[in-house]
Amino acid sequence: MGLCASKQQTAGGGSKVAPAGKDSDQLSLQTDSQTSSLRVKGEFSALQLKSAVKVVVVVRPLLDAEKAKGATACVEAPSTTVVQLPPRRDASEPYRFDFDRVYKMSNPGRQMFAEVVQPLLSRFIQGFNTTVLAYGQTGSGKTFAMGTMGRQLSTFGEADGIISRSMRFIFDHMKVIRQQYDVSLKVSFIEIHQDDIRDLLGDGASTAPIQVRESPERGTYIENAQEVLVHSMDEAARLLEAGNMHRAVAAHNLNEHSSRSHAICTVQMEQRLRPSVPIGPEAQRFLRSKLHLVDLAGSERAKETGTTGQQFAEGVTINKGLLALGNVIGALTEGSGRKHIPYRDSKLTRILQDSLGGNSETLMVACVSPANTNFEPTLSTLRYASRARSIQNRVKQNNKYSPEEEIAYLRAELEEKNAMVAKLQSQLEMAASLMKGAVSPDNIKLVLPQHIRSPSAAGITSTRASFTGSGAF
Numbered sequence: 001m002g003l004c005a006s007k008q009q010t011a012g013g014g015s016k017v018a019p020a021g022k023d024s025d026q027l028s029l030q031t032d033s034q035t036s037s038l039r040v041k042g043e044f045s046a047l048q049l050k051s052a053v054k055v056v057v058v059v060r061p062l063l064d065a066e067k068a069k070g071a072t073a074c075v076e077a078p079s080t081t082v083v084q085l086p087p088r089r090d091a092s093e094p095y096r097f098d099f100d101r102v103y104k105m106s107n108p109g110r111q112m113f114a115e116v117v118q119p120l121l122s123r124f125i126q127g128f129n130t131t132v133l134a135y136g137q138t139g140s141g142k143t144f145a146m147g148t149m150g151r152q153l154s155t156f157g158e159a160d161g162i163i164s165r166s167m168r169f170i171f172d173h174m175k176v177i178r179q180q181y182d183v184s185l186k187v188s189f190i191e192i193h194q195d196d197i198r199d200l201l202g203d204g205a206s207t208a209p210i211q212v213r214e215s216p217e218r219g220t221y222i223e224n225a226q227e228v229l230v231h232s233m234d235e236a237a238r239l240l241e242a243g244n245m246h247r248a249v250a251a252h253n254l255n256e257h258s259s260r261s262h263a264i265c266t267v268q269m270e271q272r273l274r275p276s277v278p279i280g281p282e283a284q285r286f287l288r289s290k291l292h293l294v295d296l297a298g299s300e301r302a303k304e305t306g307t308t309g310q311q312f313a314e315g316v317t318i319n320k321g322l323l324a325l326g327n328v329i330g331a332l333t334e335g336s337g338r339k340h341i342p343y344r345d346s347k348l349t350r351i352l353q354d355s356l357g358g359n360s361e362t363l364m365v366a367c368v369s370p371a372n373t374n375f376e377p378t379l380s381t382l383r384y385a386s387r388a389r390s391i392q393n394r395v396k397q398n399n400k401y402s403p404e405e406e407i408a409y410l411r412a413e414l415e416e417k418n419a420m421v422a423k424l425q426s427q428l429e430m431a432a433s434l435m436k437g438a439v440s441p442d443n444i445k446l447v448l449p450q451h452i453r454s455p456s457a458a459g460i461t462s463t464r465a466s467f468t469g470s471g472a473f
């Protein structure tokens with residue numbers, strides 16, 4: 001599969017794809033459908049491994065509005081991993097870029113999910129932090145690809161975006177995980193609008209400022225944003241649809257529904273092995289992972305978008321945030337000499353600190369318009385996306401409790417076992433009394449299980465038979 005290929009820099013700054021089985025291939029993604037087989041073997045657990053940022057390009061179809069302006073398609077995809085732009089007037093060579101995968105088709109959602117997102121989510125379920133980041137100029141299709149529009153996440157169709165497909169995948173796998181683990185899934189959804197972080201799940205009532213923080217256990221995280229426990233796909237879909245409705249959107253010349261903010265949906269999963277489940281040599285007692293699903297606002301030029309006033313100001317801050325992101329990508333790929341990475345220059349780059357150069361496996365979805373009228377922004381997107389491929393993240397499986405969590409876990413385990421012992425004891429006493437005739441069956445309703453209280457309802461015809469078997473309690 002495309003993502004298993006390792007990369008080598010070519011002299012021209014592009015990259016060529018080497019056969020699978022080298023460097024970053026150590027982290028080649030597993031696609032087993034059984035979650036139990038997704039558990040990472042012990043040898044991985046203490047290691048930090050290098051993982052290059054993967055980049056796929058989505059070339060959306062030419063829009064009617066672009067055709068109406070006389071635009072023609074100029075972006076080629078000569079193979080499934082190459083994008084090509086025609087030469088500028090002053091250049092003789094076409095621009096050629098290699099990526100992990102290129103999608104130039106209508107509705108690439110299903111295929112893209114199966115090929116590149118699902119393997120990443122398998123890692124999320126194994127306890128690794130993961131990120132999917134949509135990047136590109138305004139109107140290039142980021143929101144379409146992520147599915148962060150107001151449209152229904154709860155329907156299932158070809159046009160579904162990455163977010164709804166991901167949530168469905170996670171919930172499907174939780175059914176399997178739950179056979180052995182207590183699992184919790186928390187969702188938060190924020191936007192960065194004009195350099196303020198806003199909670200898309202909140203009702204505006206909270207006055208506590210939303211801040212980006214860092215801790216050794218959690219990495220970078222957002223403080224004071226709501227983290228809502230979700231138990232089903234329906235619950236998650238309703239929550240995220242409501243969040244989408246709160247997002248800042250406006251029309252301009254290049255996009256009728258232009259996102260005026262960067263939106264970050266974060267899904268946190270915690271898995272705790274049930275105390276009653278025996279610990280095998282390969283089982284992890286605890287896994288904690290974080291999935292960022294990021295729909296950036298697109299870079300824009302006021303001359304082309306025609307924005308003024310509030311929208312112009314939004315465009316300026318959007319571009320500032322993206323410039324900071326570009327600087328971080330630049331610094332991370334400048335070579336080994338560079339020490340300072342300017343994450344602190346913007347809230348966006350602080351939040352994405354783990355995703356770019358940190359503890360996360362990251363997939364960038366670079367979106368481009370095929371129109372010749374967008375040649376310059378498309379070239380710029382492809383250049384940055386191409387550079388992002390040489391960012392090396394250091395990922396590790398998050399399988400360690402902090403000392404406090406370890407104590408809480410052991411305490412909960414002890415309490416659960418004590419409760420079980422107490423229950424068994426009282427059932428034994430009750431059974432003994434019953435057999436001696438000291439207790440009438442009317443007095444035991446609250447204690448004994450249904451099949452003993454009402455054997456006929458449970459399909460048991462002989463009362464005596466259920467009382468005499470020692471396994472009945």
Ligand SMILES: Nc1ncnc2c1ncn2[C@@H]1O[C@H](COP(=O)(O)OP(=O)(O)OP(=O)(O)O)[C@@H](O)[C@H]1O
Pocket residue numbers: 059060061063105106107108136137138139140141142143144145255257258259260296297298299367
């Ligand atoms: N793969 C696609 N197939 C068909 N139409 C698409 C596709 N991708 C995007 N579009 C259409 O292109 C338009 C712009 O897409 P979208 O709003 O996703 O852009 P964006 O990159 O999020 O822009 P902005 O940065 O302004 O938010 C929309 O009308 C959308 O329906």
Ligand SMILES: [Mg+2]
Pocket residue numbers: 142143144257258259295296297298
């Ligand atoms: Mg958008």
